Each structure stands twice: as C-alpha cells, then as structure tokens.
Amino acid sequence: MKSLASSLALLLCTVFGHCSKSPVCRNTPGSPGYPSLAAWHALNATVSGRLVSVVPSAKYCASLPGGACTDDQWTSALFRSTIPGAMDQVNWEQGYDLNPPSLCLRNATTCGQGAVPIYSVEAETVADIQAAVKFSSTHNLRVVIKSSGHDYLGRSTAPNSLLIHTHKFQNVSFTDSFSIGSENMGSAVTLGSGVYSHTLYEQGKANGKTAVGGAAATVSNAGGWVQGAGHSALSPTFGLGADNALEFHVVVASGHLLQVNHISHPDLFYALRGGGAGSWGVIVSATFRAFPTFNATSSIIVLIAENDTVASALATVHAQHIFDWDSVHAGQYFWSLKNTSGDGFSAFAVNTYMPNTTASQSMALLAPFLNASLALPGVSLLSQQFTYGDINDALYQPDDSVGSNVVLGSRLIPAAAYRDSPETIGKVYKKLLDGGATEILGHLVAGGKVAENAKISSAVHPAWRTAKTHLVVAGSWEDSASLAEIRQIRQFFQTVQVPILEEITGPNAGAYSNEADLLEPNFQTTFFGPNYAKLSAIKRVYDPEDLFIVGAGVGSERWDEWGLCKV
Numbered sequence: 182m183k184s185l186a187s188s189l190a191l192l193l194c195t196v197f198g199h200c201s202k203s204p205v206c207r208n209t210p211g212s213p214g215y216p217s218l219a220a221w222h223a224l225n226a227t228v229s230g231r232l233v234s235v236v237p238s239a240k241y242c243a244s245l246p247g248g249a250c251t252d253d254q255w256t257s258a259l260f261r262s263t264i265p266g267a268m269d270q271v272n273w274e275q276g277y278d279l280n281p282p283s284l285c286l287r288n289a290t291t292c293g294q295g296a297v298p299i300y301s302v303e304a305e306t307v308a309d310i311q312a313a314v315k316f317s318s319t320h321n322l323r324v325v326i327k328s329s330g331h332d333y334l335g336r337s338t339a340p341n342s343l344l345i346h347t348h349k350f351q352n353v354s355f356t357d358s359f360s361i362g363s364e365n366m367g368s369a370v371t372l373g374s375g376v377y378s379h380t381l382y383e384q385g386k387a388n389g390k391t392a393v394g395g396a397a398a399t400v401s402n403a404g405g406w407v408q409g410a411g412h413s414a415l416s417p418t419f420g421l422g423a424d425n426a427l428e429f430h431v432v433v434a435s436g437h438l439l440q441v442n443h444i445s446h447p448d449l450f451y452a453l454r455g456g457g458a459g460s461w462g463v464i465v466s467a468t469f470r471a472f473p474t475f476n477a478t479s480s481i482i483v484l485i486a487e488n489d490t491v492a493s494a495l496a497t498v499h500a501q502h503i504f505d506w507d508s509v510h511a512g513q514y515f516w517s518l519k520n521t522s523g524d525g526f527s528a529f530a531v532n533t534y535m536p537n538t539t540a541s542q543s544m545a546l547l548a549p550f551l552n553a554s555l556a557l558p559g560v561s562l563l564s565q566q567f568t569y570g571d572i573n574d575a576l577y578q579p580d581d582s583v584g585s586n587v588v589l590g591s592r593l594i595p596a597a598a599y600r601d602s603p604e605t606i607g608k609v610y611k612k613l614l615d616g617g618a619t620e621i622l623g624h625l626v627a628g629g630k631v632a633e634n635a636k637i638s639s640a641v642h643p644a645w646r647t648a649k650t651h652l653v654v655a656g657s658w659e660d661s662a663s664l665a666e667i668r669q670i671r672q673f674f675q676t677v678q679v680p681i682l683e684e685i686t687g688p689n690a691g692a693y694s695n696e697a698d699l700l701e702p703n704f705q706t707t708f709f710g711p712n713y714a715k716l717s718a719i720k721r722v723y724d725p726e727d728l729f730i731v732g733a734g735v736g737s738e739r740w741d742e743w744g745l746c747k748v
C-alpha cells in the first residue's frame with residue numbers, strides 16, 4: 182500500500198510539477214518527466230551513436246532474413262549475447278505480471294515489449310557508461326545493467342528501463358605483479374566486465390596461468406558472477422571468486438569512476454564481493470588472483486537408477502562418499518535428471534575435477550563411491566570418462582545451451598548435514614522427486630579453501646563457509662503453458678520444495694544469490710545473512726537514490742517488483 186504522504190507527493194509531482202528529490206515512481210514513456218526524443222538523440226550523440234532500441238529476442242529473430250532463428254541460434258548463449266534484449270532464460274523477457282501481460286514468444290505472430298528495456302547503451306568506453314548513468318539519474322529512469330544475460334533471477338532486464346550493456350568490455354590482461362598502493366599482490370588477471378569465462382581459460386592457457394571462474398562458457402566473471410560470490414570447480418582449491426577479487430573499477434551512481442580495493446573505498450570493496458549482483462554500480466573491470474596452471478583429471482560418470490527409490494539410495498551413497506575427494510580438493514557437479522518421457526528411470530551424473538591428480542589416481546579416489554553405487558539393486562553404469570590435461574582445457578566449454586524457460590530455487594547444504602546424516606539427504610531427494618522435481622543439481626564447490634577463507638571480511642554469506650554443497654532445483658515450462666501453470670511453477674519452490682529442503686538445513690538456511698529463487702520471501706537473510714544491515718548502509722553511501730535496484734537485491738524492499746515505483 183502506498184502511504185498517504187507518497188500518494189500526495191506523486192500527485193504534486195505529476196499534476197503540479199513539484200517533484201521532491203526522491204520521486205515515488207521512475208519516469209516511464211508518457212510520464213511528464215520522461216526524456217523527449219531530442220534528449221535521447223543528445224544521449225545518442227554523447228555515446229557516439231551507441232544507443233539502440235531494444236526488442237525481445239523472439240522479435241529480433243523474426244526480423245532476420247528468413248524470419249526466424251534456427252534452433253542452434255536460439256539455444257546459443259554466444260548468439261544471444263549479440264542481441265541487446267536477449268536473456269539466456271527467455272522467461273525473463275516476458276512480462277507475465279504486467280497488467281495486461283506482455284509476451285513475445287518464439288515464432289509468435291504478435292509480440293509485446295515484455296520485460297525488456299526500451300533502449301540500450303552498447304557501451305564501449307567508461308565515458309559511455311558515465312553518460313548513461315548520469316542521463317538515468319537526471320531523468321529519474323529505471324536502469325538495468327547486463328553483461329551476458331545469464332541471470333537466473335532476471336536481474337539484468339526490466340520493462341521501461343534503460344540498459345547499460347557491458348558486453349563489449351572484452352579486455353583480458355595477465356600480470357606477474359599486481360600492485361595496490363605500494364603492495365605487490367602477485368600474479369593477477371584483469372577482466373573487462375564483458376569477458377566470458379571460457380575466454381579466461383583460453384587466455385589462461387596461452388599465458389601458463391589459470392584463475393577461479395565459472396563452469397559455464399559465457400558467464401561474466403567481472404559481472405554478476407563475482408558480485409554474487411562466484412563458485413567454481415576450483416573453489417575447494419582456491420576459494421570463491423569473491424575471495425580472489427583484488428580490485429574493481431566501477432562507475433557509481435554519481436557518475437564517478439572509482440578504483441575499489443582493500444585500501445580505496447574498502448566498504449564498496451566489501452559489498453562487491455558477495456553483496457549481490459547489480460546493486461552497486463557498473464563494473465568496468467575486475468582483477469582476480471591468478472595461479473600457475475597445472476594438470477588435472479576431469480571425469481564424468483553417468484549412472485542410471487531404475488526408479489526414484491533407487492535414485493534416492495544413490496543420493497545417500499553419494500552423500501556418504503562426499504568427503505572421499507577432500508585430499509585433492511576436488512570440485513564436482515552432480516545431477517539427478519529424471520527421464521520425463523515416463524519410464525521412471527533417472528540419470529545420476531557425476532562430473533569431477535581433481536587438481537594435480539592423474540587419471541588412475543582419480544579413478545582410485547572415485548572407486549569406493551562407484552563400487553557402492555553399483556552394489557545397489559537397480560543401479561547401472563551408463564558411461565565413464567577420465568581426461569588428464571591442462572585445467573584450462575578441462576574447464577573450457579565452447580558455448581552454453583540456453584533459450585528455455587527456467588526458474589531455480591536453492592540452498593547451501595552444511596557439511597555437518599553430510600557428516601551427521603547422509604540418509605536424510607537421500608530421503609530429501611526422494612521427496613523432491615516424488616513431488617515432481619525433474620532436475621536436482623548438486624555443486625560440490627565449497628569446503629576446503631572456501632571454509633578456510635571464513636576470515637576474509639567480505640559480503641559473502643557466512644553459510645558458504647560451513648557449506649559442503651549448493652543444491653539447486655530447477656523448474657521449467659514450454660511456451661504453450663498457461664499463465665496459471667507458469668505462476669504455479671514459479672511458486673513451486675516456495676510452496677513445496679523449501680519445506681522439503683529444510684529437513685536437511687533447518688529453517689533460515691542460506692542460499693547462493695546468483696542461482697536461486699527471485700521470490701525468496703526473506704531474501705535479506707537467505708541471500709545475505711547477517712551482512713544485510715551493513716550492505717544497506719553501504720548502499721546509502723554509494724547509491725543514495727536507489728539508481729541500481731534489482732529483484733531480491735539490497736534496497737529492493739523499497740521498490741515494486743519492477744523497480745519502477747516505491748512501495
């Protein structure tokens with residue numbers, strides 16, 4: 182409910198032009214303060230013609246010769262990154278909740294603007310970013326920032342907004358001695374905020390180095406990834422992305438470019454490392470620790486379980502063996518994927534990275550788990566593959582397969598739960614599968630160095646430091662789903678799955694803010710834990726007018742779902 186005072190302020194502002202310093206709503210097309218066409222043209226001139234109109238990806242595809250994108254294009258994250266309005270999970274381009282709903286579905290004959298921005302500054306220089314930031318605050322516009330468009334919470338798009346797109350910031354530079362003041366921080370790599378993780382691995386290999394980065398091909402390490410915490414198969418060895426960040430260059434709401442590190446603006450440095458993507462300013466580049474490259478064995482083992490009872494027994498066995506690989510600081514992704522075409526079978530895939538470990542050593546470390554799994558009635562081995570070589574090659578992926586409608590929910594699972602009660606983990610898998618979950622994605626990306634790094638003062642949720650895994654449940658739908666069905670799937674994590682996961686974690690557990698549910702009711706504690714009050718205070722210093730608001734981000738409790746009006 183709007184308060185009387187804010188309604189009055191809105192009336193004074195819209196009818197009499199007496200706009201207070203903090204208006205209730207941002208300007209949108211049709212409101213008196215919205216920039217004129219001449220003002221947009223002036224911005225376009227300032228940014229050297231890099232202001233573009235934005236359309237949803239389906240409309241962009243319809244404008245191509247032939248009138249459609251191929252399936253390969255539609256599902257390619259690299260292709261999508263060339264479309265300013267595209268999100269990788271296309272549901273975020275839709276305005277399901279707008280009144281009336283505004284949709285733009287693939288191959289549809291009609292198309293609304295959905296939840297995509299109106300204009301984008303396809304920034305190439307710091308000055309472009311500064312011009313877009315200043316224009317937005319002068320004209321009280323809704324701003325969104327996007328690098329890759331990977332965001333699982335849709336935080337890099339919003340209706341009626343101006344997009345600041347940092348995709349073109351593709352510089353990568355390695356150094357053996359990165360200085361902060363007079364301090365030599367050693368080997369480091371500076372990444373522009375458009376650099377894909379696979380570019381880091383490619384350049385790392387060329388330079389004999391590596392760094393902590395995402396498992397995907399096109400996630401932007403210096404964009405949303407590091408601000409959320411940033412997990413990696415190398416996290417048990419080297420810590421989280423945020424733990425390895427040394428410095429940022431950021432354009433803040435005032436339009437100033439700040440150099441941010443442990444000496445310069447240390448409060449903002451704290452916030453940028455785990456305080457949530459998109460809430461602090463526009464990152465131009467981030468510098469991370471780099472390490473000499475090394476060889477590793479990466480492996481993938483695919484098991485088949487005959488039914489959900491067997492799949493959950495397999496999850497218990499996996500939980501019982503999860504500490505087997507600690508001696509080599511392994512990182513691992515483990516998925517339970519149900520065969521939705523109805524035979525009741527599911528796959529359990531285990532993808533493991535073991536630094537400085539040969540293939541035969543790696544097989545030996547995985548053998549007890551594999552043996553115990555195959556000893557279960559109803560489990561069979563579909564395939565296994567072990568590859569030894571440069572870690573950069575192991576982590577390199579050519580592209581990400583995206584372009585569908587996906588929402589996630591997640592919890593960080595404490596190491597203590599694995600130690601004390603691995604059977605509970607299996608039981609929870611059973612309940613999730615029985616309840617209709619088709620994908621349960623496990624990430625063994627904590628423990629080891631992530632736990633040791635508990636002493637670092639940053640906004641990383643302390644639940645990361647005691648976690649063993651990050652467990653994600655995905656929901657998806659086809660374009661043919663009705664709005665009611667979509668609403669139900671979007672709410673499924675909160676209504677059905679959280680109470681099940683709490684059988685492992687207890688109430689008030691933490692979650693990884695980058696791979697989570699936008700609709701978390703207590704996002705402040707779930708995503709930021711005890712750090713929220715400090716983050717709110719830092720936000721008031723660097724973004725006093727709430728220029729940078731994202732869903733479930735710091736300060737978003739003051740705004741509606743779209744970040745358009747104060748509540």
Ligand SMILES: Cc1cc2nc3c(=O)[nH]c(=O)nc-3n(C[C@H](O)[C@H](O)[C@H](O)COP(=O)(O)OP(=O)(O)OC[C@H]3O[C@@H](n4cnc5c(N)ncnc54)[C@H](O)[C@@H]3O)c2cc1C
Nearest residue numbers: 328329330331332336374396397401404405412458459464
């Ligand atoms: C296929 C896939 C695989 C993934 N794998 C991993 C993984 O291995 N490890 C992991 O930790 N996470 C992973 N993620 C999650 C990933 O960390 C988040 O999606 C993250 O938000 C991506 O950041 P981005 O900048 O690439 O995405 P975007 O959608 O471009 O942006 C995400 C958020 O960051 C903000 N942002 C983007 N650019 C900037 C900038 N220049 N300055 C300030 N804010 C900015 C946006 O406003 C938005 O809030 C994966 C996601 C996908 C879809």
Ligand SMILES: *[C@@H]1O[C@H](CO)[C@@H](O)[C@H](O)[C@H]1NC(C)=O
Nearest residue numbers: 225229230231232233234300
């Ligand atoms: C901005 O200017 C460029 C170059 O003149 C032009 O191609 C583009 O259409 C303009 N953008 C908008 C939104 O008008």
Ligand SMILES: *[C@@H]1O[C@H](CO)[C@@H](O)[C@H](O)[C@H]1NC(C)=O
Nearest residue numbers: 248249250251252287288660
């Ligand atoms: C859309 O059109 C493309 C190209 O004609 C086709 O490959 C694809 O299957 C269609 N997709 C849907 C969802 O209709």
Ligand SMILES: *[C@@H]1O[C@H](CO)[C@@H](O)[C@H](O)[C@H]1NC(C)=O
Nearest residue numbers: 305306307350352373465466
């Ligand atoms: C990228 O690197 C080039 C060459 O070193 C430099 O001229 C340019 O300013 C850099 N761009 C950014 C945004 O840092």
Ligand SMILES: *[C@@H]1O[C@H](CO)[C@@H](O)[C@H](O)[C@H]1NC(C)=O
Nearest residue numbers: 520521522523524525526528
């Ligand atoms: C899924 O089940 C269907 C129907 O029983 C079967 O034909 C198909 O091979 C199964 N797929 C996998 C990946 O097991």
Ligand SMILES: *[C@@H]1O[C@H](CO)[C@@H](O)[C@H](O)[C@H]1NC(C)=O
Nearest residue numbers: 418472473474475476536537
């Ligand atoms: C791998 O082994 C080399 C040689 O012993 C060592 O210098 C390096 O630190 C190790 N790297 C990792 C990630 O364990």
Ligand SMILES: *[C@@H]1O[C@H](CO)[C@@H](O)[C@H](O)[C@H]1NC(C)=O
Nearest residue numbers: 545547548549550551552553
């Ligand atoms: C696994 O089983 C095989 C054959 O059943 C056996 O040879 C091997 O020793 C077992 N390994 C472990 C680690 O239990």
Ligand SMILES: *[C@@H]1O[C@H](CO)[C@@H](O)[C@H](O)[C@H]1NC(C)=O
Nearest residue numbers: 487488489490491558559560
């Ligand atoms: C699941 O499969 C196992 C192994 O084949 C079998 O013993 C069990 O009865 C099956 N359970 C159900 C519910 O089908």
Ligand SMILES: *[C@@H]1O[C@H](CO)[C@@H](O)[C@H](O)[C@H]1NC(C)=O
Nearest residue numbers: 474475476477569570571572
């Ligand atoms: C890494 O593995 C390659 C073979 O893939 C080998 O040629 C190279 O010597 C190994 N490097 C180290 C440091 O062991």
